[in-house]
Amino acid sequence: MEHMLRIIDFNNIHHHSIYVKVIAYDAESGKEFKDEIRFLDGMIYGDLVHPQRSPLSPGCREYVRELLLHKYNNGDFH
Numbered sequence: 777m778e779h780m781l782r783i784i785d786f787n788n789i790h791h792h793s794i795y796v797k798v799i800a801y802d803a804e805s806g807k808e809f810k811d812e813i814r815f816l817d818g819m820i821y822g823d824l825v826h827p828q829r830s831p832l833s834p835g836c837r838e839y840v841r842e843l844l845l846h847k848y849n850n851g852d853f854h
Contacts, residue, residue: 779803779839784810786853792817794853800824800840804833815848 784797794815801808811824823829825841
């Protein structure tokens with residue numbers, strides 16, 4: 777099985793901050809993780825994508841981070 781990401785919900789706050797609720801499946805550990813990611817002026821924040829605090833394997837963390845940034849830059853959360 778592959779890493780997977782599901783977008784549950786998102787909310788725009790004051791046009792500069794976007795909160796995205798996600799569920800990520802880490803194929804390396806075989807576990808699902810729920811978290812909320814924040815975009816602030818184009819920067820991504822949250823434990824799930826943080827290199828030192830993420831419970832995800834490095835490969836899954838990078839997959840989630842890159843996919844969310846792609847969706848953000850594509851305008852999917854606006």
